[in-house]
Amino acid sequence: MEKLHFSFDTKEPIQKPVHVGVVASGDLEVIFRPTTDTKSDINIVTGSDGFKEVWQNVLDRFFARYPIQANIEINDFGSTPGVVNLRLTQAMEALKDEK
Template sequence: MNLINYTFKSEPFDVTTKDVICGVVGSGNLEILVSELDDSERSKFIINTSVSGFDHIWEAVIQEFVNRYAVGGLQFEINDMGATPAVVSLRLSQAINILEGEAHE
């Protein structure tokens, strides 16, 4: 397994519920666990992946996600089994949608 860590400066996420599990660890897929981070101006990404050599792709996908969403104060633990960048982006957006949906219930 390859372990990758990123921390990005980000606008604070303004929803009080900050814990979610999204996706399934399986071939060509991934699971995302979102939890609260003490620093509301930073987001942290911990990626456990079965594939080596794609750190630059991970960084680009995560950077695009951070640019699109205010995710400060959130930690994303990603358990990957070879998902494509499109699946990674979809699952990250899905996690935010779940968090935002729980805030409106």
């Protein structure tokens, strides 16, 4: 298990918290929370050690596309970058959901 932390300067505050995913084998859960800070903090707990660079790349790409201002928590149980990207995108969908 490894804990990782990333930070991005962002400018589009989110309005509500959202949660998607399950900490199942090869999967992860993602929580977005609103923040009043001017940056986004990402805290990751992952079961697969040694992938900091891969996470950096996935997050770089995500924030380039969606520069949201949010505190993000991720609990990961060995998901691939593709699955990570999918869950992050699903969380964006959930933000838009009116429910």
